[in-house]
Amino acid sequence: MIQVRDVSKVYGPTRALDRVSFDVGDRQILGFLGPNGAGKSTAMKIITSYIAPTEGTVTVDGIDVAKDPITVRRKIGYLPETNPLYGSMQVDEYLNFCGRARGLAGAHLDSRIRWVVEKCGLETVFKKEIGQLSKGFKQRVGLAQALIHDPEILILDEPTSGLDPLQIIQIRRLIQELAREKTVIFSTHILQEVSSTTDRVIIINNGRIIADGYLQELQAEAQGGAQLEVAFIAGRAEVENGLATLDGVKEVRVLSDGDGVVTARLVAEKGRDLRPEVGRFAAARGWPVVEMGVPEVSLEDAFIEFIRRSNAEETKEAQHV
Amino acid sequence: MSEVGVIFRREFGSYFNSPIAYIFVIVYLLLNAGFFMSGFFLSGEASLRPFFENLPLFNIFFLPAVTMGLWANDQQNGTFELLMTLPMKSWKVVLGKYLAALAFYIIALACTFMLPVMVMSLGNPDIGAMVSGYIGAVLLGALYLALGLFISGLFKEQIAAFIVTSLVCLFFLLIGNDFVVAGIDGWISGFGSFLRDNVGFTTHWNSLQRGVIDLGAILYFITVPVLFLVLNTLSLERRRY
Numbered sequence: 001m002i003q004v005r006d007v008s009k010v011y012g013p014t015r016a017l018d019r020v021s022f023d024v025g026d027r028q029i030l031g032f033l034g035p036n037g038a039g040k041s042t043a044m045k046i047i048t049s050y051i052a053p054t055e056g057t058v059t060v061d062g063i064d065v066a067k068d069p070i071t072v073r074r075k076i077g078y079l080p081e082t083n084p085l086y087g088s089m090q091v092d093e094y095l096n097f098c099g100r101a102r103g104l105a106g107a108h109l110d111s112r113i114r115w116v117v118e119k120c121g122l123e124t125v126f127k128k129e130i131g132q133l134s135k136g137f138k139q140r141v142g143l144a145q146a147l148i149h150d151p152e153i154l155i156l157d158e159p160t161s162g163l164d165p166l167q168i169i170q171i172r173r174l175i176q177e178l179a180r181e182k183t184v185i186f187s188t189h190i191l192q193e194v195s196s197t198t199d200r201v202i203i204i205n206n207g208r209i210i211a212d213g214y215l216q217e218l219q220a221e222a223q224g225g226a227q228l229e230v231a232f233i234a235g236r237a238e239v240e241n242g243l244a245t246l247d248g249v250k251e252v253r254v255l256s257d258g259d260g261v262v263t264a265r266l267v268a269e270k271g272r273d274l275r276p277e278v279g280r281f282a283a284a285r286g287w288p289v290v291e292m293g294v295p296e297v298s299l300e301d302a303f304i305e306f307i308r309r310s311n312a313e314e315t316k317e318a319q320h321v
Numbered sequence: 322m323s324e325v326g327v328i329f330r331r332e333f334g335s336y337f338n339s340p341i342a343y344i345f346v347i348v349y350l351l352l353n354a355g356f357f358m359s360g361f362f363l364s365g366e367a368s369l370r371p372f373f374e375n376l377p378l379f380n381i382f383f384l385p386a387v388t389m390g391l392w393a394n395d396q397q398n399g400t401f402e403l404l405m406t407l408p409m410k411s412w413k414v415v416l417g418k419y420l421a422a423l424a425f426y427i428i429a430l431a432c433t434f435m436l437p438v439m440v441m442s443l444g445n446p447d448i449g450a451m452v453s454g455y456i457g458a459v460l461l462g463a464l465y466l467a468l469g470l471f472i473s474g475l476f477k478e479q480i481a482a483f484i485v486t487s488l489v490c491l492f493f494l495l496i497g498n499d500f501v502v503a504g505i506d507g508w509i510s511g512f513g514s515f516l517r518d519n520v521g522f523t524t525h526w527n528s529l530q531r532g533v534i535d536l537g538a539i540l541y542f543i544t545v546p547v548l549f550l551v552l553n554t555l556s557l558e559r560r561r562y
Contacts, residue, residue, distance in 0.1 A: 048406050052561045073408040082399030086331075088338040100327045101407045145403070 001026045001183050002047060002153065007056030009042050009207075016042040018207040019056070029179040031194040032187035033303065034204035040187040041081055043204070044157050047185070048078045060153065074102070077146035081157040083138055084145070087131030091122055091141055094130055095148060102149040116144040119174065136167035143174070154178060156186040160193060172197050191299045203306050210310040215299065222302035228274045229255070231263040231290040232282055239264055239287075246281060248272050261290055324409040328417025329424075332391070336425045349383050350432045357436060367444025372436055373454045373530050377494050377522075380465050385486035387425060388469025389479040391418050396477050405557065412554040419470050419550060426462040430455070450532035457529030460542035464522060465490050467546035471553040497523020 002024040009017040017039045024030050032040040045051045047058055049069035058065040060072045086094055095116065099109045117126055120140040125133055130141060139159065146154060159175065160168045175184060175197055188194060194201050194215070201218060203211040211218050232239055236254060239262045243252045251267040268274050275292060282289050297305075336342040356379075357372040364371070395401035404414050440446045469486040476482040495501045496516040505513030518524060522545075525538035 045402075050402055050406050050561070054562075070408045070410070073406055076406075078402075078406050080399060080402045082402070084399040084401075084403035086335070086400060087398065088335065089331075093334075097327065097331045098403075101324070101409070103324075103408065 001028070001061060002185070003057075003059045004043070004047070005057050005059075007043070007046060007053045007058060009039075009046065009051070010054045015207050017046070017053070020204075020207070020209055021056075022202055022209060022212055024183055024185060027179065027181065027183055028200065029175070029184040029198045030186075031198040031201045032185065032204060033191070033194050033201050034187075034189065035307070036189055038204040039207040040189075040204055041157050042207075044078075044155050044185065044187060045080075048076055048155055049073060050078075050080075074149070075151055076153045076155055077149065077151035079142045079146045079154075079156045079159055081161070083142040085130045085138060085141060088129065090129055091117075091126050091133075091144075094141065095144060098145040099148045104149060112148055112150065115150075116147050119147065119177075120144040121170070136163055136170075139163060139167070139171065143171070147178070151182070153183045154185070156184070158187055158189075160188070160190070168193075191303055195299050203303065205307050205310045206314065208310065211302075211306045218306075219297045219299065219302045222297050222305040226268045226270060226272045226274065227295050228266045228268070228278060228292065229263065229295045230266065230278055230282075230292045231261050232287040233260050233290060234262055234282075234285070234287040236262050238285075242281070242285065243278070246274070246277055248274065248277075263291070265295065324413045325417045325420070328404075328414050329421045332418050332421035333424055336421070342425070345383070345386065346429045346432055349379075349429045353379060353433055354436060361440075367440050367446040369437055369440060369446065369451050369454055370530065372433070373458065376458055377461060377526065380462060381487050381490045381494065383429075384426065384462060384465040385469050385472075385483045385490065387422050388466055388473050388486060389483040390473070391422060391470050392474040393477055393479045393482050405561075411557045412550070415470070415550055415554050415557070419467060419546075422466045422470065423459075423463055426466060427459060430458055430462065447532060450530070453529050453532045453534050456534065457526055457538075457542075460529070460539075461522065461526060463546045464493075464542055464549075467549035467553075468493075471549040471556070474553050474556050493521055494523070495521075497521035497526070 004020060004022050007017055007020045008015065020039070020043060032043065034040050042051070046053050047060070047065065049065045049072055052066060060075055063071050065072045086097075089097070092113070095113050096109070099105075099112055104112055117123060120143055122137070122140055122144060125137050125141075130138065133141065139162075143156070143159065146156070154175075156175065160171050163171065172193070175186060178184060179198075184198075186197070199214050201211070201213070201215060202209055203218070211221070213221070236257045240252055240254055243249060243264060243266060246266075248268045249266050250269065253265045253267075254262060255265055256263045266274055266278070278292070279289065353372060353375070356375050357369075360371055392401070395404060405411070407414070437446070437451050440451075441448075465486075468489055469482070472486045472489065473479075473482040476485070496505075496513070502513035502517045505516065507513075522541065525535075525541045528535055528538050
């Protein structure tokens, strides 16, 4: 559905996007994750044709965005980061304007307005001035304008930014519901947002894609190898030195040491199960094993790990230059 | 409704969403009528000439106020991104906004129709000169508004757009003034005359006020606004890059 190939965007000395490539399939929901200023919004603006890439191409349904932006815009519903509302207009007037500007008219426009009003829960504010609405309702009006022409693709830039928890849940549910019949790309810098809304994530940092995949894959990749957390009743030095000699162990980190219990994290090659070996090793030395388990990497940990790796690589590249 | 019509309707409606539009029309009418009336009975002439003579200067202060927010507002409240991602060519958005501003100006100008009615009831004015004077007034407004729309697209702050538009309109007015032309000619021989004859509107404006609707004037007052509308469209397109 959407193909982004080697897209870069340069603003003066700043490279906002750097050779970014990814695909989004039909009816897929994709979350863009990254720190503020990472390039998420720039990527979205390029897909919507609001800005042109310095290099690279974007195609939507095989149509080059640079060559035929009008056709592409008909397929896309877009909610920018700054909600594009006319505060002095009433909700009904605004939706009417957005519908007409996208070529709708007559009974079709009326039915589309009724549909978005119901989906976005705007019945109670339909005749109210947009400037008088709460932030949550304003966000829903913004979403309604993006949906008015029943687009195949929805691009939502930080759709829950600034909303209260209840409003966030409502918008998330709506996005999930819409994703059943539309391709949805949304951006956020809130990690929970991604895990509760989508499976596939692209992490962007400093204009580059540093991770692209399904949540579980990314969490596993962030671990960098098989990990094991073990708590023994033993001396700290013995544990540190002893475990390091085990075959396949790449790293031993003591996490805590108190009341005679030492908790350590062992890192081995990917796919390797250290539990039998560590069990035998502890039994041979007479260390009672208090606890043993494979630690789970949270999305937060994975995100931080990817950002750390990306920054380390960039520092290395900078040193080479 | 055409795409230009959709934009026109929204923009035109937005003028009347606040009391500013009404205040604008009232002040515009009062000032124009006030200055005209202050000399009308002294001159003893049944003519609208003083009204039209003042108009280029009055419009320098009024029309930039109409255009200053046309793009600046959209940039401030985020609707610029909405407009630029609508499935329509940028020039249609530009034209819709421009026609809305022009329609608003024509309404303000129409409120001054009480002046010719009064003049006709008191004497026998040259009707042809009054008609061509009003045609000129619309064309002059069309020029100022196109210029103001273009400049509004260059600034995020309304006040900056207002000041720059006023200054550029003043430039167009002054390069038709004989003293200024003589001054520039003295500095760079022939340059002042060149500006007056080819860039400024005064020559064309004066012929319209005499009741002469010549092709050169019409061409000038159509070409220059079109040029600024094209520049406005190009500057919007350039932002994508």
